[in-house]
Amino acid sequence: MSVVIWSDGALREPTDPLVTGVDHGLTVGDGVFETCAVYEGQAFALTRHLRRLRRSALGLGLGEPDLDEVRAAVDKVLAVAGDAGRLRITLTGGPGPLGSHRFDPEEQRQTLVVLAGPATRAQVSRVVRVPWVRNERSAVAGLKTTSYAENVVALAEAYRQGADEAVLANTVGALCEGTGSNVFVERGGELVTPPLSSGCLAGITRELLLEWGAADGLPVREAEPEELPYDVLDEVVAGDAHLLLSGSIRNIAPTVRVDAVDVAAGPLSLAAQRLFQEHVGRDLDP
Ligand SMILES: Cc1ncc(COP(=O)(O)O)c(C=O)c1O
Numbered sequence: 001m002s003v004v005i006w007s008d009g010a011l012r013e014p015t016d017p018l019v020t021g022v023d024h025g026l027t028v029g030d031g032v033f034e035t036c037a038v039y040e041g042q043a044f045a046l047t048r049h050l051r052r053l054r055r056s057a058l059g060l061g062l063g064e065p066d067l068d069e070v071r072a073a074v075d076k077v078l079a080v081a082g083d084a085g086r087l088r089i090t091l092t093g094g095p096g097p098l099g100s101h102r103f104d105p106e107e108q109r110q111t112l113v114v115l116a117g118p119a120t121r122a123q124v125s126r127v128v129r130v131p132w133v134r135n136e137r138s139a140v141a142g143l144k145t146t147s148y149a150e151n152v153v154a155l156a157e158a159y160r161q162g163a164d165e166a167v168l169a170n171t172v173g174a175l176c177e178g179t180g181s182n183v184f185v186e187r188g189g190e191l192v193t194p195p196l197s198s199g200c201l202a203g204i205t206r207e208l209l210l211e212w213g214a215a216d217g218l219p220v221r222e223a224e225p226e227e228l229p230y231d232v233l234d235e236v237v238a239g240d241a242h243l244l245l246s247g248s249i250r251n252i253a254p255t256v257r258v259d260a261v262d263v264a265a266g267p268l269s270l271a272a273q274r275l276f277q278e279h280v281g282r283d284l285d286p
Pocket residue numbers: 035177178179180181182200201202203204205206246247248249
């Protein structure tokens with residue numbers, strides 16, 4: 001399928017010009033976004049994604065987004081993109097100055113673009129370690145902004161090495177997250193994920209696995225602040241621990257390679273993957 005696009009009140013052709021060259025999202029990455037999986041023409045966990053979109057917009061200082069408009073746009077797009085696998089919502093500061101400052105809020109009109117397109121899903125993940133870090137003290141830590149250039153560079157390095165994700169430390173050497181995923185380490189009979197204070201995104205998939213795991217008796221929890229150093233990946237390489245990634249398109253994907261080393265998917269990781277799929281099958285807006 002091709003991409004279905006909604007912008008400024010209507011569906012558009014992929015070749016239509018949509019956004020002005022002075023849009024602050026384009027000039028300085030002043031925007032926020034969400035990506036949801038789409039199953040049977042319905043966006044998965046849309047309510048949680050819209051809640052996070054609002055949190056990101058307010059955190060960035062963009063002002064209150066019109067979530068009714070977003071929902072209406074999502075409905076229009078999905079009505080004609082029944083076989084889509086993913087939905088992307090982008091909200092930017094709109095036309096603005098050429099520098100990083102903004103016009104007064106009443107002078108700036110946000111830009112909203114909603115897209116649906118195909119998705120490829122892999123059951124497993126292959127990761128690399130990279131020398132770049134997530135800044136847990138960044139002004140935008142934890143916000144899902146469109147300033148993703150650091151992720152683009154790190155993911156390009158992963159692809160160069162034949163992997164599909166790069167896993168990052170933060171500035172104090174703690175395990176943080178992937179470029180577009182959260183991480184869980186399986187060791188000592190439990191799955192443990194870095195806390196939000198590590199600077200990782202509050203992933204919806206991560207959040208659901210924590211909730212569903214707790215409800216269904218799967219041992220899964222957030223780590224204590226210094227419990228998961230980046231070096232824990234050495235244990236994964238040595239076979240003393242396992243890794244899994246979570247994210248909206250990949251869902252739960254146990255890791256089968258770290259750098260150049262093949263590693264085994266952990267039994268709890270595989271159980272988490274099954275548990276997640278069962279819950280998705282039961283409720284598309286948990
Ligand atoms: C940096 C980052 N971390 C984690 C995630 C996973 O979040 P979610 O499960 O909400 O997709 C994403 C999603 O794209 C991301 O961009």
